[in-house]
Amino acid sequence: FSTAIAITEQPVSVSVPVGYSFTLRCRAQGRTSLQYQWFCQHQSDCRLIPGATNQDLPIVAEQTQLYTCRVNDLHRNAVFSNWVKVEVHQCVARGLPPRLWQGEPVIVLNPSEQRVEVGQPLQLQCAAMGVPAPSYQWYRNGNLLEQQKRKKLWISHTKVSDSGTYLCCASNSHGEHWTNAVDVHIGEQGQPSSLCCRSPATGKIALLVGNNRYQHHPNLMAPVRDVFELSHLLEHLGFQVVSLLD
Numbered sequence: 001f002s003t004a005i006a007i008t009e010q011p012v013s014v015s016v017p018v019g020y021s022f023t024l025r026c027r028a029q030g031r032t033s034l035q036y037q038w039f040c041q042h043q044s045d046c047r048l049i050p051g052a053t054n055q056d057l058p059i060v061a062e063q064t065q066l067y068t069c070r071v072n073d074l075h076r077n078a079v080f081s082n083w084v085k086v087e088v089h090q091c092v093a094r095g096l097p098p099r100l101w102q103g104e105p106v107i108v109l110n111p112s113e114q115r116v117e118v119g120q121p122l123q124l125q126c127a128a129m130g131v132p133a134p135s136y137q138w139y140r141n142g143n144l145l146e147q148q149k150r151k152k153l154w155i156s157h158t159k160v161s162d163s164g165t166y167l168c169c170a171s172n173s174h175g176e177h178w179t180n181a182v183d184v185h186i187g188e189q190g191q192p193s194s195l196c197c198r199s200p201a202t203g204k205i206a207l208l209v210g211n212n213r214y215q216h217h218p219n220l221m222a223p224v225r226d227v228f229e230l231s232h233l234l235e236h237l238g239f240q241v242v243s244l245l246d
Contacts, residue, residue: 004077005030011069013133015087016061017097022131024057026069026081034071041066041083061088089129096129103131104174111166115185116158122186124153126179128170135171140164142237158186165238181238206239 009027016022028034038052042065049057057067064087072078089108097106109127116122128134138148141164145153155162167181 004075005034005071005073005079007071007079007081010082011057011067011084013084013086014103014131015127015129015133016089016131017092017129018061018088018090020061020088022059022061024059024067024069024084024086026055026057026071028071028079030071030073030077032074034073037070037072039068039070041068059086061086064088085133087133089127092129102174103172105130105134105170105172105177107170107177107179110180111153111168111182113182113184115187118160118186118188119157122153122155122158122162122184124166124168124182124184125151126168126170127151128177130170130172130174132172134177136168137171138166138168139237140166160186162186167237178233204237204239206234 005028007026007028009025011024011026014022024038026036026038028036036053036055038049038057039046040049041047042063057069064085066083066085068083069081070078071081092108096108105128107126107128109125111124111126114122114124124138126136128136136149136151138145138153140162151168153166153168163184163186165181166184168179170177170179
């Protein structure tokens, strides 16, 4: 019975720069001793990895590939782990990832401003590195877009109401990182969209005040850091931020 083997730890997908060293892990339990064999797939070519017969598979990232691990026991029962993707970024800007990178999301591709006619498709694209691989969530004008959870945002037939300021949040177990915010203009050909004619007076302004010196209250833990992080987030959402301390 295939249930004689249970995988207790699945490998996880990662998104890393070329040359990065890491390890894929697979753990299983069975009624007899277990044997492991790793496989990889690039495009349509799936092959056994010679010598990859341990629970851990050390990898130096070279190209984007899929991996799975087969676990079998002495009674010819066998199960396969989940397929996981090792996404390799060939061109990463200097200084990325940070020198002491712990696997937190790092944006390597920001979306760009778009002007689209009504009824035409809209595509916005971003990418982030992370270990494990980040998940994505897009926002328009600060509102979560329930269906847009991939690196590429795709709207097949745009409406004027799709105009707005877009940005994406990449997150994993280590934290989250936001892309730059970009304006998307949807309008009839030859007709200016509402965003094109937006006057400065209608811009969004946020005033942040971080107080640490209270006369009758203990000092707060980290108001300076809180103001910095919140101002960074609000700027991504298209606000002009004024920050004051004490």
